Amino acid sequence: MSCPCRPLCLVPKPNCSKPDGPLPRHRATGPALARQVMALPLFDGLEHDVLERLMADSTALACDRRTLLFSAGAAADCFYIVLDGQVKLFALTPDGRESIVEVFTPVSSFGEAAMLSMGIFPLHAEVIEDATLIKVGRRAFITTLQSDRAVAYRMLAGLCRWHQRLSSEIRHLKEQPPWQRVAEFLLALTDAQVGEALVSLPFNKEILASRVGIRRESLSRVLARLRDMGVRTEGNSVRIDDVGSLRRLCAETGH
């Protein structure tokens, strides 16, 4: 199983434990930068040095609110990584109002598709909350892709893996009740297939709740119910009495 908190916990290692603490206002420097960027879908599974070459002509930006990053129609010679703050992508409707297509929060990227295919941004992008961004230049990115053929394959492979992760998350959201999603989240934190397991939550309950798509009050109740199934929660450490039987419960379709 892969690390279940991947999109949020910023730690690229599969044996993820806890994040470094509450999200700081990031300064794009050194290893912290690398770890966050390596956690992006686009870079899933790439080595650190490959990453450095890909991002050779990239720059870190500190942007204030209301900064316009690009307009629709502009040449897409870069894409962006959001380390902190928020950026909105929007279109202008015929009658002049703007319709927000997407809002990007840390840590995510946008504009890759435009840069890689059309070469033109189809939407406008504006910073809506003071942001720290990485602007990834096209040149080094592309030349690296060309120079080392395996990089492109591995990047494709990484995106395919992510695609499956997301698809399966969608299925779970649609056909599993919340308590099963919570249970599976916990199970994904351990390698054990049978017997007892001790895991620690990679972040606080508020975030865990939003991760599985419920409110934190509901999460409390779910954890209370799971206690009857041998899942003892205490602070952010959890003991699962019998991993095997819990897995079996989750595998059952429907209710």
Next chain:
Amino acid sequence: MSCPCRPLCLVPKPNCSKPDGPLPRHRATGPALARQVMALPLFDGLEHDVLERLMADSTALACDRRTLLFSAGAAADCFYIVLDGQVKLFALTPDGRESIVEVFTPVSSFGEAAMLSMGIFPLHAEVIEDATLIKVGRRAFITTLQSDRAVAYRMLAGLCRWHQRLSSEIRHLKEQPPWQRVAEFLLALTDAQVGEALVSLPFNKEILASRVGIRRESLSRVLARLRDMGVRTEGNSVRIDDVGSLRRLCAETGH
């Protein structure tokens, strides 16, 4: 807006209307094959002739239930596209039982990641319902990627677009009530930004319900409630009285 029924309706054109009818038992031939394959994430946005080159040494397979496609550890010199039937990916637990990691249904693909990166399948694959598959050979695929550099970029771009689609669907599932998801689905069927719009559902209500993650009874109720908001459904044709105001209702966060 992109065609909202993309994963299911098999019609690659953005101005999607209806599928060709209930899913037939597919025979992998001619244009039908092409359209289905072009609807896959991996091939999103590629032209037909590029596709043909990529799949030059591919073969269509008709597999019976229980056919083992590959075992964990085998060389991954191909990947598979499921046109019909079902295939399970599973691992064997230390104690000999099998744990199903994923089940693939039409139309989807699996094994790309293994083929493109490691070259080894990490799991076992077995047909669990008589299936029509395309086995996409590695050689032609890779040589095409190499010969035409733009293809690789466009494939990467396509996967990035899909990634965003899936991410946004996940967000919707987690933070939007069902009626908003239904409304947004309907809105995505029209290009209109304001005024009246007439759209036709690309498939029956059963599938539409599962598409937005609710039961068909709930969908009926949702559509009944939407009637008060100026959404008149009749058969599979829908009239939206005021697209603008409906969009505004959906844009409101929460409640």
Next chain:
DNA sequence: TTTTGACCCTGACCAAAGTCAAGGGGCGCC
């Protein structure tokens, strides 16, 4: 013609999640 089955709607009921409000425990700080 009747029958059958696919598809859809509706009502009654129930279980579950959201909401609102209150409160407990841990912890740092004055």
Next chain:
DNA sequence: GGCGCCCCTTGACTTTGGTCAGGGTCAAAA
């Protein structure tokens, strides 16, 4: 210590979606 703050839990209540059962419409088959 006393205070406030954060995180979490609990209870009461509301809302909503799932479930089950009934029934309507339509078209193709008998």
